[in-house]
Amino acid sequence: MDLARPSAKQCRVTWRARIGIEHQEVIDRFPENAMNHWGTLLYKLVCDPYTATVRYGEDDRIVRTAATGPLIVVLLLNERTTTLTVLQVVHLG
Numbered sequence: 001m002d003l004a005r006p007s008a009k010q011c012r013v014t015w016r017a018r019i020g021i022e023h024q025e026v027i028d029r030f031p032e033n034a035m036n037h038w039g040t041l042l043y044k045l046v047c048d049p050y051t052a053t054v055r056y057g058e059d060d061r062i063v064r065t066a067a068t069g070p071l072i073v074v075l076l077l078n079e080r081t082t083t084l085t086v087l088q089v090v091h092l093g
Contacts (some may be wrong), residue, residue, distance in 0.1 A: 011047035015077075018085040027048050034091050037069035049077055060063050063087070 002048060019027070027038060042090040044052035045066065053064035066073045 006077045015049055015082045015084050017042060017046055018083055023086045023089050026091070030091055034070050034093060037071050040053065041066055041068050041071065041073065045073075045075070045084055049075065075077060 020055065026037075028047040030038060041052065050061070050066060053066045053075060055061075056063045056065040061079070062077055064075050064076065064077055070091055072088075073086060074092045076085040076087055077083075078085070
Protein backbone atom coordinates (compact mmCIF):
# COMPACT_ATOMS: atom_id res chain seq x y z
CA MET A 1 0.00 0.00 0.00
CA ASP A 2 1.29 3.43 -0.91
CA LEU A 3 1.88 5.55 2.19
CA ALA A 4 1.59 8.90 0.42
CA ARG A 5 -1.20 10.93 2.00
CA PRO A 6 -4.08 11.84 -0.28
CA SER A 7 -4.65 15.53 -0.77
CA ALA A 8 -7.57 17.27 0.95
CA LYS A 9 -9.38 17.39 -2.42
CA GLN A 10 -9.24 13.59 -2.64
CA CYS A 11 -10.85 13.19 0.79
CA ARG A 12 -14.52 13.74 -0.10
CA VAL A 13 -16.33 11.56 2.43
CA THR A 14 -15.15 11.61 6.00
CA TRP A 15 -15.83 8.49 7.99
CA ARG A 16 -15.66 8.30 11.77
CA ALA A 17 -13.35 5.74 13.34
CA ARG A 18 -14.36 3.80 16.45
CA ILE A 19 -11.43 2.21 18.23
CA GLY A 20 -12.17 0.22 21.36
CA ILE A 21 -9.95 0.62 24.41
CA GLU A 22 -8.48 -2.87 23.93
CA HIS A 23 -7.34 -1.96 20.40
CA GLN A 24 -6.16 1.50 21.44
CA GLU A 25 -3.92 -0.12 24.08
CA VAL A 26 -2.31 -2.25 21.34
CA ILE A 27 -1.85 0.82 19.12
CA ASP A 28 -0.33 2.81 21.98
CA ARG A 29 2.43 0.18 22.26
CA PHE A 30 3.45 0.43 18.59
CA PRO A 31 7.06 1.41 17.91
CA GLU A 32 7.55 4.72 16.11
CA ASN A 33 7.74 3.19 12.61
CA ALA A 34 4.48 1.29 13.08
CA MET A 35 2.83 4.39 14.55
CA ASN A 36 3.72 6.33 11.40
CA HIS A 37 2.14 3.60 9.27
CA TRP A 38 -0.94 3.61 11.54
CA GLY A 39 -1.39 7.39 11.24
CA THR A 40 -1.25 7.30 7.46
CA LEU A 41 -3.51 4.26 7.25
CA LEU A 42 -6.08 5.79 9.60
CA TYR A 43 -6.14 8.96 7.49
CA LYS A 44 -6.79 6.90 4.34
CA LEU A 45 -9.47 4.88 6.10
CA VAL A 46 -11.52 7.88 7.20
CA CYS A 47 -11.21 9.41 3.73
CA ASP A 48 -12.29 6.33 1.78
CA PRO A 49 -12.27 2.98 3.55
CA TYR A 50 -13.14 1.05 0.38
CA THR A 51 -10.07 2.29 -1.46
CA ALA A 52 -7.82 1.72 1.58
CA THR A 53 -9.05 -1.85 2.19
CA VAL A 54 -9.76 -5.17 0.52
CA ARG A 55 -12.56 -7.63 1.15
CA TYR A 56 -12.29 -9.93 4.14
CA GLY A 57 -13.74 -13.28 3.10
CA GLU A 58 -17.03 -12.75 1.25
CA ASP A 59 -17.23 -9.33 -0.40
CA ASP A 60 -20.16 -7.94 1.58
CA ARG A 61 -18.71 -4.38 1.77
CA ILE A 62 -19.10 -4.62 5.55
CA VAL A 63 -16.04 -6.45 6.88
CA ARG A 64 -12.79 -5.28 5.30
CA THR A 65 -9.07 -5.62 5.94
CA ALA A 66 -6.17 -3.22 5.44
CA ALA A 67 -2.46 -3.92 5.55
CA THR A 68 0.49 -1.58 5.40
CA GLY A 69 4.06 -2.04 6.54
CA PRO A 70 3.97 -4.16 9.70
CA LEU A 71 0.21 -3.65 10.34
CA ILE A 72 -2.93 -5.61 9.57
CA VAL A 73 -6.31 -4.15 10.55
CA VAL A 74 -9.75 -5.75 10.27
CA LEU A 75 -12.66 -3.31 10.12
CA LEU A 76 -16.44 -3.26 10.23
CA LEU A 77 -17.94 -0.60 7.95
CA ASN A 78 -21.37 0.95 8.41
CA GLU A 79 -22.29 2.98 5.33
CA ARG A 80 -25.47 4.35 6.90
CA THR A 81 -23.59 6.05 9.74
CA THR A 82 -20.27 6.35 7.86
CA THR A 83 -18.55 4.74 10.83
CA LEU A 84 -15.70 2.27 10.70
CA THR A 85 -15.05 0.10 13.74
CA VAL A 86 -11.69 -1.55 14.32
CA LEU A 87 -12.28 -5.25 15.03
CA GLN A 88 -8.64 -6.32 15.19
CA VAL A 89 -5.26 -4.68 14.85
CA VAL A 90 -2.05 -6.67 14.54
CA HIS A 91 1.54 -5.46 14.56
CA LEU A 92 3.83 -7.96 12.84
CA GLY A 93 7.03 -6.54 14.27
